[in-house]
Amino acid sequence: MLSLSSSKRGHHGGGRSIFVTVGTTKFDSLISTVSSSQFLSQISKPECGAYVCIAVQYGRGAVTPFVSDNTSTSGVEQISDDQQHDSSDDNARLVEGVSCSSYRFKPTLRQDMEAADLIISHAGAGSIMEGLELCCAANGGRIKGGDATASGDVSQKRRKKLVVVTNAALMNAHQSELADALEARGHLFVVNDPSELLKEETLRQIEKFDQIPFEGGDGGADFAALVDNHFGFEP
Amino acid sequence: TTIRSFIRSIYVATRVRPDLVLCNGPGTCVPIVMIVFLLRILGMADGNVVFVESFCRVHNLSLTGKLLYPIVDKFVVHWPELLQQYPRSQLVS
Numbered sequence: 001m002l003s004l005s006s007s008k009r010g011h012h013g014g015g016r017s018i019f020v021t022v023g024t025t026k027f028d029s030l031i032s033t034v035s036s037s038q039f040l041s042q043i044s045k046p047e048c049g050a051y052v053c054i055a056v057q058y059g060r061g062a063v064t065p066f067v068s069d070n071t072s073t074s075g076v077e078q079i080s081d082d083q084q085h086d087s088s089d090d091n092a093r094l095v096e097g098v099s100c101s102s103y104r105f106k107p108t109l110r111q112d113m114e115a116a117d118l119i120i121s122h123a124g125a126g127s128i129m130e131g132l133e134l135c136c137a138a139n140g141g142r143i144k145g146g147d148a149t150a151s152g153d154v155s156q157k158r159r160k161k162l163v164v165v166t167n168a169a170l171m172n173a174h175q176s177e178l179a180d181a182l183e184a185r186g187h188l189f190v191v192n193d194p195s196e197l198l199k200e201e202t203l204r205q206i207e208k209f210d211q212i213p214f215e216g217g218d219g220g221a222d223f224a225a226l227v228d229n230h231f232g233f234e235p
Numbered sequence: 236t237t238i239r240s241f242i243r244s245i246y247v248a249t250r251v252r253p254d255l256v257l258c259n260g261p262g263t264c265v266p267i268v269m270i271v272f273l274l275r276i277l278g279m280a281d282g283n284v285v286f287v288e289s290f291c292r293v294h295n296l297s298l299t300g301k302l303l304y305p306i307v308d309k310f311v312v313h314w315p316e317l318l319q320q321y322p323r324s325q326l327v328s
Contacts, residue, residue: 125291181293181314222327223311227285230309
């Protein structure tokens with residue numbers, strides 16, 4: 001079974017990989033898009049990143065990526081408690097020359113996010129923060145509050161990036177508020193509809209995007225000082 | 236259920252008389268904060284409240300934030316965009 005975390009860079013001959021995550025949610029339009037032949041043939045192009053591997057974490061979605069009879073006419077699958085922890089959902093295949101694998105959930109996505117060169121995430125705050133922390137570590141930024149450690153290999157010209165896809169179907173306007181604010185500061189790349197990912201222009205822009213590391217908070221020291229100060233305690 | 240939690244909060248707040256209440260956003264904290272504030276006005280207790288707004292709130296406050304902004308002692312936000320609109324708030328990185 002192929003999975004991102006078990007395939008080090010060397011395994012694919014230095015090939016780059018993508019990790020797609022929707023957290024605990026359901027985002028069928030994104031999953032359909034990233035598992036489509038059109039997307040896979042685009043991402044393997046050199047100007048779009050020359051990716052050779054993609055892993056998709058599809059959460060509660062009704063759409064299962066990379067299976068031949070991909071219909072959702074049976075409606076939403078019931079997610080049982082067992083399936084929540086079923087990480088053997090890996091259905092790995094080679095599509096358009098790209099190694100593809102997928103699963104619903106894992107106890108932690110950290111390893112897969114660490115192994116990927118490009119993270120495509122839904123706009124959930126938790127996923128965004130974890131993605132930013134790992135990109136910062138990989139790209140040589142200083143982490144003040146997080147517990148990721150900086151990797152030594154920052155000489156790589158191709159840096160780790162985070163793309164956030166907002167879901168117009170959700171009523172969460174404040175989801176895109178966070179994503180847009182971070183994009184305005186150069187920390188990630190926002191895509192407002194999954195169909196944008198099918199366009200070569202978008203993929204080229206992502207490839208050229210020079211992400212500024214988000215150095216995060218300070219692990220709470222400021223806040224602790226604020227509360228202490230309020231009560232008159234000296235630091 | 237709000238009424239029930241309100242009554243329950245009266246019970247908790249008067250029994251515990253917290254010196255400090257830290258809360259971060261969900262509507263569930265509204266009854267407790269209001270009661271702690273009320274007790275202070277009545278001179279029956281001396282609780283302080285520090286409210287931390289959600290990291291996702293960049294340009295405007297959550298409903299809970301809007302409700303509690305006038306009555307809390309410290310109102311913490313994560314984005315400088317909010318400081319202008321809510322001058323009593325403080326920025327924490």
